Structure formats: structure tokens, C-alpha cells
Amino acid sequence: MSSVPSLNKAQPRWLVFGLLALGLALLPFLVDAGLGRSWVRLLDLALLYVMLALGLNIVVGYAGLLDLGYVAFYALGAYVYAWLASPHFGLHLPFWAILPLGAALAGMFGVLLGTPTLRLRGDYLAIVTLGFGEIIRIFLNNLNAPVNITNGPQGINLIDPVRLGSFSLSQPHELLGYTFTGVHLTYYLFLLLTLAVIFISMRLEDSRIGRAWVAIREDEIAAAATGINTRNLKLLAFAMGATFGGLAGGLFASFQGFISPESFNLMESIMILCMIVLGGMGHIPGVIFGALLLTLLPEALRYTGDWQRNLFGQIYVDPADLRMLLFGLALVAVMLYRPAGMIPSARRRQEFADAKG
Amino acid sequence: MSALLTVSGVSKAFGGLQALSDISLQVHRGEIFGLIGPNGAGKTTLFNAFTGLYTIDRGEIHLNATRLDGRKPHQVLQSGLARTFQNIRLFAEMTALENVLVGRHARTASGVVGAVLRLPDTRREEADSRERAHALLRRMGLAQHAHRLAKNLPYGDQRRLEIARALATEPSLLALDEPAAGMNKAERAALRELLLQLQADGLTLLLIEHDVKLVMGLCTRLAVLDYGVKIAEGTPDVVNRDPKVIAAYLGDEAL
Numbered sequence: 001m002s003s004v005p006s007l008n009k010a011q012p013r014w015l016v017f018g019l020l021a022l023g024l025a026l027l028p029f030l031v032d033a034g035l036g037r038s039w040v041r042l043l044d045l046a047l048l049y050v051m052l053a054l055g056l057n058i059v060v061g062y063a064g065l066l067d068l069g070y071v072a073f074y075a076l077g078a079y080v081y082a083w084l085a086s087p088h089f090g091l092h093l094p095f096w097a098i099l100p101l102g103a104a105l106a107g108m109f110g111v112l113l114g115t116p117t118l119r120l121r122g123d124y125l126a127i128v129t130l131g132f133g134e135i136i137r138i139f140l141n142n143l144n145a146p147v148n149i150t151n152g153p154q155g156i157n158l159i160d161p162v163r164l165g166s167f168s169l170s171q172p173h174e175l176l177g178y179t180f181t182g183v184h185l186t187y188y189l190f191l192l193l194t195l196a197v198i199f200i201s202m203r204l205e206d207s208r209i210g211r212a213w214v215a216i217r218e219d220e221i222a223a224a225a226t227g228i229n230t231r232n233l234k235l236l237a238f239a240m241g242a243t244f245g246g247l248a249g250g251l252f253a254s255f256q257g258f259i260s261p262e263s264f265n266l267m268e269s270i271m272i273l274c275m276i277v278l279g280g281m282g283h284i285p286g287v288i289f290g291a292l293l294l295t296l297l298p299e300a301l302r303y304t305g306d307w308q309r310n311l312f313g314q315i316y317v318d319p320a321d322l323r324m325l326l327f328g329l330a331l332v333a334v335m336l337y338r339p340a341g342m343i344p345s346a347r348r349r350q351e352f353a354d355a356k357g
Numbered sequence: 358m359s360a361l362l363t364v365s366g367v368s369k370a371f372g373g374l375q376a377l378s379d380i381s382l383q384v385h386r387g388e389i390f391g392l393i394g395p396n397g398a399g400k401t402t403l404f405n406a407f408t409g410l411y412t413i414d415r416g417e418i419h420l421n422a423t424r425l426d427g428r429k430p431h432q433v434l435q436s437g438l439a440r441t442f443q444n445i446r447l448f449a450e451m452t453a454l455e456n457v458l459v460g461r462h463a464r465t466a467s468g469v470v471g472a473v474l475r476l477p478d479t480r481r482e483e484a485d486s487r488e489r490a491h492a493l494l495r496r497m498g499l500a501q502h503a504h505r506l507a508k509n510l511p512y513g514d515q516r517r518l519e520i521a522r523a524l525a526t527e528p529s530l531l532a533l534d535e536p537a538a539g540m541n542k543a544e545r546a547a548l549r550e551l552l553l554q555l556q557a558d559g560l561t562l563l564l565i566e567h568d569v570k571l572v573m574g575l576c577t578r579l580a581v582l583d584y585g586v587k588i589a590e591g592t593p594d595v596v597n598r599d600p601k602v603i604a605a606y607l608g609d610e611a612l
Contacts, residue, residue: 199473200473203472203474203475204469207467207471207472207483208458208462208465208482208483208486209467209468209469210472211451211462212459212462214450214451214455215448215451215459218449218450218451219446219447219448221410221430222442222447222448223459224410224429224430225408225410225430225431225434225439225440226439226459226462226463226522226523226526227434227460227462227464228431228459228462228463229429229431230431236469240469
């Protein structure tokens with residue numbers, strides 16, 4: 001096996017890693033200088049969606065379980081964070097305690113929601129998970145009476161930012177003559193956690209567990225007859241995906257400082273699914289690309305309003321409408337011309353090539 | 358000879374259709390046991406009952422001392438009965454190597470933590486699995502296809518890959534559902550050689566086959582099913598002369 005790396009091959013690899021790390025470290029400053037502070041904020045959000053997409057990728061991409069209620073776990077993570085670190089209940093626990101707690105709770109709910117769906121596949125599974133997602137959202141919307149747990153549609157406000165001792169991510173800090181603002185620091189925290197999620201996904205993909213998931217996706221009966229405990233592995237996929245969702249939810253709550261059920265609607269689930277499908281299902285680079293594209297592209301399309309004004313002197317098409325139109329067209333184009341996703345895995349590319357030829 | 362698989366009084370009905378009626382048979386250690394019968398006789402149903410895909414209505418199935426009926430498919434495999442399918446069921450989008458590696462799942466134990474941290478035990482297990490998988494592919498003459506997708510392999514190779522995947526689970530009894538289906542003469546001869554080799558290695562084989570010539574030359578003993586009833590059991594030449602078998606295959610007029 002290739003466990004002995006040759007020197008001339010290993011060196012460029014480290015060089016690539018080094019450059020990539022440097023690029024990622026400098027990125028928020030470049031974006032800040034080039035596009036403005038609001039784009040650094042978007043970058044933070046994009047990283048959250050990368051985590052979410054990678055989580056859903058485990059369920060949909062690897063295990064082949066079409067989950068349309070994924071946003072429920074995102075919501076759970078966010079609400080757990082909000083409950084334990086806001087004036088709502090008067091609790092202000094530290095983030096390093098709440099984040100894992102929220103992720104674990106979301107994982108537990110993943111198993112809980114997964115259990116009754118074990119016999120379902122494809123469309124039926126999609127409908128039931130869609131229902132679960134809505135149930136959670138409606139609960140959040142209505143659990144403000146008789147006991148006020150979620151504060152209903154008003155949501156929970158004044159959520160604590162990530163804070164370690166007196167070091168808060170919501171305030172700027174000076175270091176070596178540079179000023180790191182809150183969004184910059186948040187970027188580094190999110191980047192770190194995103195890299196961890198990527199790492200875990202990569203390791204799982206190339207393991208006994210990952211292969212078992214793909215086997216279930218390919219042929220559940222053959223997988224069972226080859227010795228895979230399909231029930232446990234499907235639940236594990238739900239749990240792992242939900243854990244990542246819960247983690248992203250907690251970060252989202254701390255980042256925004258405010259959450260309400262509105263942020264966790266069906267459209268959100270569908271967007272995350274689109275990121276996976278568009279980028280390349282079951283392929284980590286594709287999923288990351290899809291998440292970045294679908295978070296940043298709609299924002300970029302906001303500029304079409306300015307262009308129209310410059311070009312015609314007035315706005316003919318509302319940028320928000322145009323955004324959705326172009327977005328829809330882009331989705332259709334990708335499905336037509338790159339049905340396996342923008343960056344499909346070698347495997348999928350092969351599959352679609354075969355289907356054509 | 359000691360019995361490896363003991364089937365006693367197994368019945369299974371689908372609605373009003375009695376697919377299996379009171380089937381009893383024994384497969385002895387080290388033999389190649391053939392299960393034959395006309396189309397719709399219940400052969401595959403019996404296979405599915407053995408491997409936990411169907412629950413049976415009555416009767417018992419034992420592998421050694423382990424009771425198989427009522428167990429889930431993965432538990433049946435765990436206790437040492439592996440199978441292949443009549444219509445090949447590979448993991449189409451996985452490479453040949455990965456297909457065989459999935460076969461190692463039941464004999465390995467690494468979990469999420471081991472996989473993420475690549476703990477020493479996991480590395481060792483993974484290396485061992487890969488080594489065994491490569492060896493199996495070589496043995497099946499598939500070494501050059503290790504990194505090709507299963508779905509892109511020629512038909513005969515797919516059949517052999519399915520056997521390799523089953524062998525990776527280290528079964529004591531390998532059940533093959535029409536392994537020669539769709540094979541040409543040369544491929545059949547190669548399959549025959551392979552099955553004899555496996556038998557020589559100490560594996561017990563259970564075989565559903567339509568090709569009577571292949572079965573007669575290969576099997577130690579046979580059972581014949583017709584309309585869900587076992588109508589004969591014995592060595593090939595005994596079964597061959599059984600009037601009930603001739604009637605089942607050729608019709609009563611042939612007598």
C-alpha cells in the first residue's frame with residue numbers, strides 16, 4: 001500500500017496545504033478590504049452552511065436517506081444555545097458547554113426521529129421527515145403558552161455571543177497592531193469547526209462505517225445480507241447528520257444574537273439539500289462548493305439592482321425577484337448540463353457517463 | 358457425516374399460496390448440496406427463509422447449534438451463512454474492492470471514534486481487511502478490476518465478485534442462487550472448478566441451479582422441490598432415476 005510517501009510528492013502537498021492555510025487565514029481581511037464588512041459576515045454564514053450541508057450529506061449523500069426535515073436539528077441546536085445563554089431563562093452558561101450539549105441533543109433527536117422512519121424509503125421517507133421538520137417549527141412557534149419556553153414567533157433575543165472569560169467575539173480586539181473585529185474572529189472560530197466537520201466527514205467516508213452507509217444506499221437488502229445491521233447504521237447516519245446540524249445551530253444563535261422559528265422553515269431544508277445536489281452528492285469538495293455557491297451567489301445577485309440603475313436609470317426588475325429567477329435558472333442549467341453536480345465524485349461522474357453512453 | 362444446516366418442517370405461505378410445505382433437509386459439512394426444481398418450485402423462497410429475508414410460518418432452521426429462523430439477515434450472516442442472489446445484487450456504484458470490503462463489515466468492529474481518530478486497532482483492522490479483500494479478488498481473477506465500479510464489470514465477473522463478497526464474510530456455509538445463470542460454456546467450466554476448489558478448502562456449499570448437467574456432476578447430494586414440496590433427496594444418480602422427479606420436470610406423460 002501507499003503508506004510510504006515519496007519525498008518529491010510530499011513536498012508540494014505540504015506547500016499546497018500551507019498556501020491554503022495562509023489563504024484561508026487572510027481571506028476575511030481581503031474580503032473586508034475588497035468587498036466590505038458585510039461580506040465577511042456572509043463568509044461566516046457560508047461556513048455555517050458548509051457545516052450544515054456536510055451534515056446532511058452524511059444522511060442523504062452517503063446513506064441515501066432523503067431527509068427534508070434537516071433544519072429541525074439546526075433549530076434544536078440554536079434553541080438549546082438560546083435557552084442556556086440568554087436573558088430568556090436568565091441562564092448564561094459558557095459556549096464550550098452549550099455547543100456540545102446542543103449538538104448531542106440534536107443527535108439524540110436524530111435517532112428519535114429516525115426510529116419510526118426506518119422502514120421508509122425514498123419519497124415516503126421524504127414526506128415523513130418533512131413532517132417532522134414542520135412539527136418542530138410549529139412547536140417552537142407555539143410553545144410560549146401556558147409556559148413560555150420558546151417565546152413563540154417573537155423568538156429569543158439578546159443571546160450571548162461566544163465568550164471565553166472576558167474575551168468576547170462580539171467586540172473588536174487588537175493584536176500585533178491589527179484590529180480583529182467580531183465578524184473576523186467569528187470567521188476563525190467557524191473555520192476551525194468547519195475544518196473539524198470536514199475532517200470527520202473525510203475520515204468517516206473512507207472507513208468501515210462509511211462503506212456500510214454507501215452499501216445501504218446502493219442496495220439495502222444486499223447490505224443486510226452482507227452482514228450490515230441496517231437499522232443501527234441508518235440511525236447512526238441520522239445521529240451524525242443531526243449532530244452537525246445542532247452544532248451549526250448553536251453557532252448560528254450565538255452569531256445572530258437572535259433566533260425565531262421563522263429562520264427554520266422548510267425552504268431552509270430545501271436550500272441545504274440543493275447545496276448538496278448542486279455541488280455533488282456524497283462528495284465532500286462538491287458539497288462545500290455547493291454550500292458556498294448557494295450562500296454567496298444570491299447575495300452577489302443583489303448588485304443587479306445597482307447595475308440596472310446605472311444602465312437604465314431606473315430599476316425594472318426588483319433585485320429580489322431577479323435573484324430568485326436567476327437562481328432558479330442556474331439550478332435548472334446545472335441539472336441539465338451537470339446532472340451529477342458541479343464537482344461530482346469520480347464515482348458519480350462515471351455513473352452519469354455510463355448512463356448517457 | 359455431521360449436519361451443518363438442519364431444516365425441519367419449514368412452511369411458508371404468501372396469502373393463499375403455500376410456497377413451502379413442511380420442508381425438511383440436512384446439508385452435511387463439506388458437501389456441495391444442490392437444490393433443484395422447476396420454476397416457481399420455492400427454491401429461492403427457501404433461500405430467503407434461510408437467510409432471514411422471509412420469516413417462516415412453521416418449522417426450524419439450524420446452522421450447527423444456532424437457530425437461524427427469526428433472526429435478522431445480518432445476524433444470520435454473522436452466524437456463518439452467506440449468500441449470493443439470483444439477480445446479481447452488487448453495490449453498483451462501489452468499486453470491486455469496496456464491494457468485498459463491505460463483506461468484511463460483519464467480521465470487523467471499528468466504530469465512529471476509531472474511524473475518525475484512526476486508532477491503532479482500526480488501522481490494523483483496515484489493513485487486514487484490505488489484504489484479505491485483495492487476496493479474494495486475486496483468487497477470483499478480478500485483481501485487475503479492483504478499482505473499477507462493480508456495475509462496469511462484465512457479467513461473469515460480477516457473478517464472481519458477488520461470490521468474493523460473500524466469501525469475505527468468512528462463512529461456514531455459502532448459499533449460491535443460480536450462480537451459472539447466463540454464463541457460457543467456458544464460464545460454467547471455470548465456475549465448476551471454483552466451486553470444487555472452495556469445497557476442497559473446507560467450505561460447505563448450497564446451490565440452486567437450473568443447469569441439471571452442472572448439478573449432477575458437481576453436487577454430492579440433491580433435494581428436489583416442486584410446488585413447495587420436497588419430492589426427492591439423495592445422491593445425483595438416485596434423484597435422477599426418481600419417477601417423481603422425472604414427472605416434475607417432464608410432465609406425467611413422460612413416464
